[in-house]
Amino acid sequence: MKSRKVIISTFIAIVIALTGVNAAFAGEMTPSGFSFSSGGAPVWFVFLASLAMIVFAVALRSKVSALRESYRKRNSHTNRMLLEEHMRNLDSGQIDKLLTLKKRDRPGSSHKVASVLLFLLSLAASGPAAAQALTKADGSSLLSEGGVIITIALLSIPILAALVLLWVKISNAVNRQKNKLRMEEAEQLAEYLRSRPAEEVEAILAQRKKALDYSLNNRELSGNAPAEDSKGLVNIIPDYGLPIVAVKKKALPRPNIDPALSRLVLWYLGCATFWLLFGTTIGEYLGIKFVAPDADHLSWLSFGRLRPVHTNAVFWGWASLGMLGLGHYIVPRVSNVPLAKIKWGWYSLYLINAAVVIGTIFLMAGINNGGGEYREYVWPVMLLFGIALALSLTNFLKTIAARKTKEIYISNWYMVSAIIFTIVISLVAYIPYWQKGLGETVVQGYYMHQGVGMWFMLFTLGIVYYFLPQQLNKPIYSYSLGILAFWAQILFYTLIGSHHFVFSAIPWWLQTVAIVGSMGMVVPVVAGTTNFLMTFKGAWYKVRDSYTLPFFLVGIIFYCTGSLQGTAEAFRFTNLVWHFTDFTVAHSHLTMYGIVSFFLWACIYAVVPRLTGKEAPQVTIGTHFWLALIGLLFYSIPLMYGGTLKGLHWLSGKPFIEGVTLMAPYWLWRAIGGSLMWVSHLFFAYNMYKMIKRDYVVDVKEEAIDRLEKKSLNKQGLIVEEV
């Protein structure tokens, strides 16, 4: 009890010190005076400091009253009763000793006055310190200054240390005093025991000892024969080791997958992992450039050239390859036939990899298509990607045409349509006949949003419609909702591209159509989210036992919030504040990362163990999950907050450069969040390695049986030879 109180008060002291230091850093970092904690921090500091004081005082009071209580007991008339109670509560060992003991006498004395004096003195000493801490922290306008906050934080460290020390000292003093009291009580007890007639005492004690020594022999309910597990229910693995994380369910191996297909899927996912690492390393470096613009002076690494390298690598390299890899697994599975042409799958893989490699080199060398976002690869490079899509489409369609099921499972609706639409989108974006002047801008708006919504989102939803029910081991909640979401997505999503150019020179009616379409997107998003969440109904407990379901859950949450955020961003008023600011960057990461990447990871962790029979360590999967999630939040929330401030700054007509300095701390947070995300990808890559790696571990039992078999074979062989 006492030690817990000491721990609590120490903890509070640490929290207060940390808050102070944090506030100080925040104050230092923001030249413009905006920060998460500006203004609020000093108030919190004072509040927490007073709270600590109160806790301290209350704890002290309870200690003192406990001491006073024991004094009171000692002096009361119930003394004799107490001694008898003590005698009755002796344990068996003590009774033994007592019974064999000869009685002896010893005098006692008391020092209670001195110890109370000591206590009062120390209490008096703590008074000024406490008062000082309080006056220091008390409100004045200076408190919002960085320097003052640092000073207060520094001052409070020794004061808090002194308080902790004081607490320990008082506890010791109180303990000593209590022990002294107990000693006196013991003396009295000894005296009392001596004073009673010996036979009487012995009789009581002997009876008590017999009662105390009684115990069960643990075999009252069972026989004496050893246990036998005749049905093989108990399976104890002896050297499991110390569990660090909760043990989750293992993936079930799927023995009937064509090894050739499995190899293809693994190569897709492996390449995707590589492009994720590459693309986000570039992204991480770009984030650093916001904080340190002079990090390098090489033309190939300058910001404007690297930015499209990052976006295109994660789009076409990571997400597209990941999606197509999973698609190659799902389409034959739900059609109940082998994949039509495995070779074409390989061609697609080669072509997409080639497109990303060549495109990256071109972009870094300064060869690009003219500045439309995500359309930076020149057409010959994008053509490679287009051919790959056409190959995959034909391959999937052939497989579906040969299907053994009557229905076309909803996953195939989403995935195949996504490929068809993306081919259409790319043609619209790269055919030059309607791209003169403002035509280019109209197409750009269409392209950049269809690319995101009809390729990544649609395809990923298709994957989720397969893997989420599989991982939950129950059917999707409502097939009809999936169909509704499908058609609604086509109807509304196609319209919304121009919302990237609200208030620009493109026709006003087109902007309005885009805004209305963005509002319509609520329908498919709510339908999809409801469908996924309702599939979880009655199976929520499975989230605890699975390492893939948390990824799904995060993806679903961001699917809802991220997409609806997109709707909110499309309105004319929100465009005033958020358009052109970092808010857009935060939004695109919440969606492309929060939705698409989390879903992809969920599905990859679900499928790869089924292909290889190997699972990644749970610890590193958990680390990947948490780093990615926390990193994403650290990345996007400051950017949204800072972006809003920047937009308001612009609205109020302040000089542009003030918006740049204002963003400095938020860009720093973005770099920190980005680093966490990047580290999480290292863990993901490691997990992929662990899942795919071909290693040979001797299975002792298998090996032993093998040897026995060999021996018996040899014997037979020998016999045969002899014959």
Add this chain to the structure above:
Amino acid sequence: MELFDNHKKLFGTAALMFIGLTMLVAVGPAISNQNNNAPLPGAKPLSPEAEKGKAIFVANGCVACHTQQVRNIDMDKMWGTRPSMAADYAGITRTDFWRNTATLMGTERTGPDLTDVGNRQPSLDWNLVHLYNPRIVVKESIMPAYPWLFTIKKEPGKHDVVVNVPESYMRGKEGKLVATDDALYLVAYLQSMKQTELPSGAVVPEFLYKPEPKVAAAGAEGAALADGKALYTANCQACHQADGMGLPGAFPPLKGSPVVTGDDLELYVDIIMNGYDARQEYGVMAPIGTNMGFTEHEVAAIINHERSSWGNEAAPVTPEEIKKVMEFVKLKMAP
């Protein structure tokens, strides 16, 4: 349902629906926009140098941070005198066989909009210094430096454009910093970016979402209370710097400047409104005031800010005084 169980019908329907909507919201409007818009009569095509400069602008991905669109909302007023319109982009065609049209409207404004940067910042010297390393002239800038557009020569030739940058930015190299052709092309492109004036009689499109007019009391005086410091930051600071010290060898200091603290208001206002090129050791100053359409209130606010900052202690001026001087200066420029 038959439709749902027949893959040809299902995917055919989805594809048709998507293609139809695509025609409606993308291809159709794109074609109508490219056919029904033409450049303004006053629009000047890019010079060959500026054309090459634009290619460098595109190659380096400048559009990642710089927009080229003045939206029709009040907050974009600082980037141009009128909202951008379809005609402004109508003259832009496909770059070449390999590359698409580059309207470069952009979707992020991490750096300033460039639609009218040719008027706002026409100085060759400033642009070159800024490209070599933006932080020489704008300390808070996070724009990348482009040192590979410059070379260092021991003895620059007659036609070389020498750029004066502080010693600490030369990274210990001896000699003079010389702008390459690429740097000059890029600046030519930046200088060429000017909003075309609408033909006389044309209705100028309005800026929307104007802020509510201030309360009546401030109404009349409102304009007089123009924020000199903010105007200075937005229009003057890039060259003359926040501490009024300018940059040696490039832009003159305003601290202790006889023009700023003296009594010759005519010269002072003339420089602000019409630019200045009287001193060999410094770069040319652009006609900022005329380009930005400063009112007498704004000019007075800037002058008063400069006359009372960095230790300058000169008597304040009134907008009425400035109005007279401005009319006089305008008359002087007219013939």
